[in-house]
Amino acid sequence: MTKISLVTGASRGLGRNTALSIARRGGDVVVTYHSRSVEAEAVVAEIAALGRKAVALQLDTGSTAGFADFASRLRAALRETWQRDSFDHLVNNAGHGDMAMIADTTEAQFDRLVDVHFKGVFFLTQALLPLIADGGRIVNLSSGLTRFSHPGFAAYAAVKGAIEVLSVYMAKELGSRGIAVNVVAPGAIETDFLGGAVRDMPDLNKVFAGMTALGRVGVPDDIGPMIASLLGEENRWVNAQRIEVSGGQAI
Numbered sequence: 001m002t003k004i005s006l007v008t009g010a011s012r013g014l015g016r017n018t019a020l021s022i023a024r025r026g027g028d029v030v031v032t033y034h035s036r037s038v039e040a041e042a043v044v045a046e047i048a049a050l051g052r053k054a055v056a057l058q059l060d061t062g063s064t065a066g067f068a069d070f071a072s073r074l075r076a077a078l079r080e081t082w083q084r085d086s087f088d089h090l091v092n093n094a095g096h097g098d099m100a101m102i103a104d105t106t107e108a109q110f111d112r113l114v115d116v117h118f119k120g121v122f123f124l125t126q127a128l129l130p131l132i133a134d135g136g137r138i139v140n141l142s143s144g145l146t147r148f149s150h151p152g153f154a155a156y157a158a159v160k161g162a163i164e165v166l167s168v169y170m171a172k173e174l175g176s177r178g179i180a181v182n183v184v185a186p187g188a189i190e191t192d193f194l195g196g197a198v199r200d201m202p203d204l205n206k207v208f209a210g211m212t213a214l215g216r217v218g219v220p221d222d223i224g225p226m227i228a229s230l231l232g233e234e235n236r237w238v239n240a241q242r243i244e245v246s247g248g249q250a251i
Contacts, residue, residue: 002053004078004087005231006030008061008124009094011039013191014141017224018091019043023052025228030074030087032059032094055081059124061094062116067127075131086133089231092121092140092163099152110155117159122166135178137231140167142242144187148211148250160185164242171240180239184227187246189218213248222247 005022009015011033019029020043029047031054033040040056047054055077059070078084095117098109121140132138142164145157164183171181188208190199198205198217208217226245229235 002082003027003089003231004030004082004084005089005091006032006074006087006128007091007093008032008059009034010043011036011056014186014189014220014223015091015093016043017220018093018227019054019224020046020050021224021228022089022231023047023050023054024225025232026052027089027228027231028053028082030054030077031056032061034058034060034094053081059094061092061120061124062112064115064119064123067124070124071127071131074128078131086131087136088133089137089139090125090128090132091227091231092125092138094120095141098156100155101152102154105155113155113159117156118162118166121163125170129174132179136180138167138170138174138179138181139227139230140164140170140181140183142183142185144185144244144246144249146185147244167242168240175239180236182230182238182240183242184223184230185242185244185246186223187212187218187244187249189220189223191220208249211250212246213251216247218245218247 005027007015007019010019010031019031022029031040031043044054044056057073060066098113100109140163142160145153146161167181167183188198205217223245
């Protein structure tokens, strides 16, 4: 039976690349987006062109109030498109960057990072547990910044650190259902993160490239295929692991 993966924040960046990588490996995908419906539908069309099925659903991962409604819409989409009441893989990818020194971080910035990157992941996963098939997989996105530090990322890295601890507990509690839970922690990647800073600012790109053993920053094609492979049967015994995909950054 074809596996169905739900990838949050899949209208662009790493989420888009992950969704397409899953499709290339023969999987179907539920794509979620916050506000970029046109881009999300474009991803759905690309997946269809690969011969796979996909649907796009709106979701604000920073607002827990909408999670019950999202679960209902997801259940309806699963029945309509796949004649199923469950999906197999949850990739908690959606997020945003907010760079500020500790002395300058506002409470609003802090709260938004917690809401999207930690509270949202916790309670969205909780809301979707009845729909995740036994034997399924969960992949939570963290960051290389939980292992090495760079000024301005204290709040962001702290919530990603919380995700890493949460993932171990998810793996323990969901193991009885055969659900494996892992963390993927990218290094510096050329995406829209922080307004495309790593991609569009040559000096910053050079700094991170100089910190990386392979001599460059990452691109989405370095991450999406790795996540897709982690969901494959060949990695079925990988569980409760933090897997950094950074090209050897700050080693």
